Amino acid sequence: MKNIFTFLMMLLSIALGQELVAQPIVEVVMGSCDEPGGVLDRYTLSLNGTELQDGTCEYPIDINDVIPGVNEIVIGNTEGTGGILNGVSTLDLVLIFGSLIVDFDSPFNVIAADFDADGVISTKDIIEMRRYILGIETEALYPNYRMVDANLIFPSDFGPFNIGSDFTSIQFLNTEVNDGPFEVIIIKSGDVNGSALLNSEDVPVSRSTATLSYLDIPVKAGEVYEIEMDLDANETFQASSFGLLFDGMNVLSVDENGHDLLYNNTTSTLKLSHFTDHPESTFNFTVEVEALVDGKVSDMMTLDTDFYKEVVDIEGNVGDVSLSANVVSSSLDIVETLFTISPNPVTEFLNLSFENNGSATQKNIELISLDGKSISRFQTKADAFQIDVTSIQSKGLHLVRVTQDGKTKVEKVFIQ
Numbered sequence: 001m002k003n004i005f006t007f008l009m010m011l012l013s014i015a016l017g018q019e020l021v022a023q024p025i026v027e028v029v030m031g032s033c034d035e036p037g038g039v040l041d042r043y044t045l046s047l048n049g050t051e052l053q054d055g056t057c058e059y060p061i062d063i064n065d066v067i068p069g070v071n072e073i074v075i076g077n078t079e080g081t082g083g084i085l086n087g088v089s090t091l092d093l094v095l096i097f098g099s100l101i102v103d104f105d106s107p108f109n110v111i112a113a114d115f116d117a118d119g120v121i122s123t124k125d126i127i128e129m130r131r132y133i134l135g136i137e138t139e140a141l142y143p144n145y146r147m148v149d150a151n152l153i154f155p156s157d158f159g160p161f162n163i164g165s166d167f168t169s170i171q172f173l174n175t176e177v178n179d180g181p182f183e184v185i186i187i188k189s190g191d192v193n194g195s196a197l198l199n200s201e202d203v204p205v206s207r208s209t210a211t212l213s214y215l216d217i218p219v220k221a222g223e224v225y226e227i228e229m230d231l232d233a234n235e236t237f238q239a240s241s242f243g244l245l246f247d248g249m250n251v252l253s254v255d256e257n258g259h260d261l262l263y264n265n266t267t268s269t270l271k272l273s274h275f276t277d278h279p280e281s282t283f284n285f286t287v288e289v290e291a292l293v294d295g296k297v298s299d300m301m302t303l304d305t306d307f308y309k310e311v312v313d314i315e316g317n318v319g320d321v322s323l324s325a326n327v328v329s330s331s332l333d334i335v336e337t338l339f340t341i342s343p344n345p346v347t348e349f350l351n352l353s354f355e356n357n358g359s360a361t362q363k364n365i366e367l368i369s370l371d372g373k374s375i376s377r378f379q380t381k382a383d384a385f386q387i388d389v390t391s392i393q394s395k396g397l398h399l400v401r402v403t404q405d406g407k408t409k410v411e412k413v414f415i416q
Contacts, residue, residue, distance in 0.1 A: 024066075024177040026052060026059040026073060028186055029150050042083050043145040043186065044076045058181075066174050073182070074169045075147040077140065084132050084144060087188050087196025090241045090310040091207065091318060093126050093275060095192045097238070098314065100160060107154045108187055114163055115190045117142045121160035127262075129190050130273040133241060133308065134264040143168050143189060150183035193316075208310045210242060210321035214298045215399060215412070217368060219291040224252065227287045227297065232322045233311050236279040240311040242321050243271040243304030248293045255286040271307055279314045297325055326412075338409035339363075339402050345414040350387040352400070361405055367392075368399040389415050 026045055045052045045059050048071055052059035077083070096113045100121060104110045115125040131137045146167035158164065170184065188196035219225055231240060250267045261283075263272045274283060291300070303309070303323070311319045339354045354363060365378040367387060375392060378385065387400075392415055401410045 023063065024061045025181045026061065027181040027183050028057040028059075029183045042077070042086070045147075045184075046074045046076065048072060061177070063177075066177060068174050070171055071174060072169050072171050073147070073184075075143075075145050075186070076168075077144045084140060084190075085308070087191035087194070088129060088133065089193075089195070089207070089308055090133070090239045090273065091195075091312050091316060092190055092192045093129055094238050094312045094314065095316055096121065096126060096129075097275075097277070098316065099192070104160060107158055108148065108185065109192050110158070110160055110163065111146050111148065111167055112187050112189060112192050113160065115142060117166045117168075117189070119163045119166075121163075126275070130262050130275065132190075134262060134271045134273055136262075136264045146187040146189060148185045148187065150185050207318040208321050210303050210309050210323065212301075212303050213322075213324045214296075214301075215324070215326050215397070216296050216298045217399065217401075218296055218374075219249075219294070219300075221291050221293050224288065224290050227289060227301070228284060228326050229287060230282060230284045230324045230326050231274070231311075232282045232324070233319050234281075235313050235317075235319060236281045237311045237319060238277075238279045238314045239273070239275040240309075240321065241271075241273045241307075242309040242323065243269065243307030244287075245269055245302050245304045246289065246300060247302075248295055248300040249289040249291055252288040252290055255288070257283075257285050259283045259285060261285055269304065271304070301325065338404060338407055339411070341400060341411050341413055345416045346389055347416045348388070348390050350389055350400070350413060352385040352387070352402070354383050354385075354402075354404070363402055363404040366401045368401060369394050 026047075045054070047061055047065050048067060050062070050065045052061065052073075092113075095109075099105070099109065099113065104113065110121065113121045113125060116128050118124075128137070128142075143166055147170060148167055149170050155164070167187070170182070172182065231242075233240075246268045251265045251270055254261070254263050254265060254270065254272075256263075260275050261272060262275075263270060265271070270287065272285070276283075293300075309321050311321050313319065337355050339352050342351050342353075344350075352365065360381045360383070362379055362381050363385075365380065365385060365387075366374055367376040367389075369375055375394070375398070376387065378387070395415050398413050398415055399410055400413055401408065
């Protein structure tokens, strides 16, 4: 019986034009195999349409699936859209932008950076990645994983503007199965910094910590407000991403204030991606909201801890996110020239000077503490007013809000 089996295998080998060898395999030599205990469940490898079954980074090839002539191994996804963000973050956006200016440090990073698989790395790749990060795009429109022959010699003209392939398949002749294992490298699309976990985890944890502070002011149900947001960092940064959650408020609109701000908002969430080619240490934007209940902003707006938050400088260093809701004001009629204050900082008397007093209508003045408490309220029809701050116990930053003829303005003042 053994002799018959050997004879049949020899006939099969002759028919395929190859010698009798040990079972050939496709071996992953970089990528998911670097993860200890990683389960390779994010992609599939198929030979001529037949899926290969993996065994710890080695995919055995059934000799019966090898055909005479050209054979093809194809990489595909198993998790649908679930792993698109695996390893993809704001850090990759900065690395791609910087590498386009300087140079990519490896051809594998060039392949990863071609997020939309059009053979050229451009601003479009950065924009598409931002849209996926924010959840604006959820459908898997592009190849999620790429595969490269580990022994591939890249042509001399290979680069970000001449990639030449989508790297989703590798072809070989049936006679090449005698040459040992097919060593392949798996590349996650968009993951230039190499942080993808090709096991059961979806997204790595955020690299940045974040804080959110408020100049807190009470809001009333049914009224519309504008919240001016500032993001600050210790160093200049090129890009950032973060999310906000709203409970008791509906998000109506976002004003980018001239910044490159891409966002995805629903009535109760706001995810933002900021990117600039001129690094800066701060930027601001304005969120228009409608209060659904009476309360304070600090009770209704929080950071989205589940969203991947990150601040990255031009060198690819990751910093921390410091957000502040600096001013909350009614958006019914906000003006810039209603009044001025002096001196600022103030230790004794704060002087208010009203512009366009005209008919000398009544002006409602309110001094508000940092935690949103109303300290003092005044009314006047004069064109100037003075507030004695010497008895105020809570020193530091405060707000002065004035309403006149339906117009509102808020100024910050520091009480020493």
